[in-house]
Structures are given as structure tokens and as C-alpha cells.
Amino acid sequence: MAEQPEIETIRRDLDREVGGKRIKTVDVPGSGLIPRHTNKKQFTTLLEGAKINSVIRRDLLLVAKLDTGDAFVIDIHDGGQVRRNATKDPVDKATKAVLTFTQGGQLRLLDTSGSAEAFVVPFDELSSAVPELETLGFDVLDEPVSWTTFGERILRYRGTKLRNLLLDRTVVAGIGPVYADEILHASGLRPDRDVGELSTQEIRRFFRAVVETLHEGAKHRGVTTSDGQYADLAGNPGGWTPQLQVFERDGQACQRCRGVVSKVRMGNKTVYMCESCQV
Missing domain, CATH: 3.20.190.10 (MutM-like, N-terminal)
Structure with missing residues (x-):
């Protein structure tokens, strides 16, 4: 998608x-x-x-x-x-x-x-x-939001896993499986971490990962995954695909810690992550 x-x-x-x-x-x-x-x-x-x-x-x-x-x-x-x-x-x-x-x-x-x-x-x-x-939740490509406002909003969802939170468009708009996995890797957090367990430092890191990952993805004209569905107006694939850190990179080395990127099942969904450096 x-x-x-x-x-x-x-x-x-x-x-x-x-x-x-x-x-x-x-x-x-x-x-x-x-x-x-x-x-x-x-x-x-x-x-x-x-x-x-x-x-x-x-x-x-x-x-x-x-x-x-x-x-x-x-x-x-x-x-x-x-x-x-x-x-x-x-x-x-x-x-x-x-x-x-x-x-x-x-x-x-x-x-x-x-x-x-x-x-x-x-x-x-x-x-x-x-x-x-x-x-609709925060649309970070449309209007800036402060980390404190972001943190206050997500802490209303104590008991929710981080990946599920990212996929909830009443919290953050427009995120699907690709950017959810990339955001979580960028923040160094596991997909199944509970929102309520996050420290203030982790909330700030999570917020920064959301903003920077979405902006970088847009700056480089998106991602075309293995299904080949996405192309721009000229029919060209997304330019950010080579920058993916975990999505569809299972079995390859994590570019941050050199551990191995895993493809796991969580809540009946396929998730890509590095189990070595996402905690």
C-alpha cells in the first residue's frame, strides 16, 4: 500500500x-x-x-x-x-x-x-x-507538532503496543506497515513495547523517529515495496527504497548494530525488526 x-x-x-x-x-x-x-x-x-x-x-x-x-x-x-x-x-x-x-x-x-x-x-x-x-490524528507532513503534545496524546493509549499505535490513524495519520517498522527501528524500540512503559527519553526518541522518517520518506519520493504497486506521476519507483533499514530486509545485516534483521509474526501481522538493537 x-x-x-x-x-x-x-x-x-x-x-x-x-x-x-x-x-x-x-x-x-x-x-x-x-x-x-x-x-x-x-x-x-x-x-x-x-x-x-x-x-x-x-x-x-x-x-x-x-x-x-x-x-x-x-x-x-x-x-x-x-x-x-x-x-x-x-x-x-x-x-x-x-x-x-x-x-x-x-x-x-x-x-x-x-x-x-x-x-x-x-x-x-x-x-x-x-x-x-x-x-484523524496528527499529520506530521501537514503541520508541525511538538513532542510534548505528541507525548500527551500517545500516553492516553497506555496498554497499546507501539506498532498498533502507529497503525491507528486516529493517533497518527497515514502510517502503514512499511513506515511503522522503519519508525520503530529508527527509535530503537520493539514493536510490542507498551506505550505506558516508555520513559520520557524514549517518548522523545519515538517522536523524533516518526517525524524524521516520514519527512525523509517524502523528501526522497517514497518507497516501492516488492509488490511494485507504488510509482510516481512519471511511473518511477520510490527513491527511498534503498534506505529501508528493516522492511523486507529479513536475513540481512542490521546497518546499525550488524545483527540480523528478523521477519516475525506479531498479532497475526508480519513485522520486520532487529531483535538485537530494538529494546
């Missing part, structure tokens, strides 16, 4: 590439992309003629703010890709939607997983359409 740094990478590219552009036509050759709309005509009518003012991110959703007051929402965190193309480029068979702009060029949504979704709603009704946004 794409996590916060991958979605943020695409958001930044989209805002630069299509912000300010007007949509001329919309074609939906595929099926399954727009289940919230009664038919393709309803979906395309809401988009054609609209100008994309800017592209923002809400958790793992890409949200294009239109001059009509609507929001064009793209959800590809569980599968799917967004591509910027020239009109003359061959159309991939996985293409589910094509937006052509009046100034030329296209935006294409591709999906082979059946998980991608797109829809249009009034911007001020976005939280009603996606209720989870109302209870």
Missing part, C-alpha cells in the same frame, strides 16, 4: 503539474473506479469544464479543489497509480479514467488491484463523505 510519504509525493507533483489547469473532457473506460456515482455521465459532468485550483492531501486521499466548489477525490493508497501523460501516449490497458486538459496533456488513473476509487463531492462535505477524516 502507499503510505503518507508516497501520497504526499504524488500530491506535490499533481499540484505542480495540473494545478491551474482546466479539465476539457473525462473518459472512464474502465469499471469499478466510481462506485459512489450512479453512472459515468454523472461523474464526468461534475468534472468537465472545471478548473483544478490546487491539490491537497487529507490522510491518504488526494483532493483536487475545483473552481466549482467541488472536490475531486482520488484514493489509491490500497492500489492504483496516477500518471501524467501526453495525449498521444499509448493507453495502458489498466487505465480506469482519463482527464484531458484544455491546455493539453492528460491525467490517467490506472488500477489492476480493483482497490482504487475516485469521486466528486462538494468540498465542504468531504468529511461527511469520508467520516474517518473527522477523527
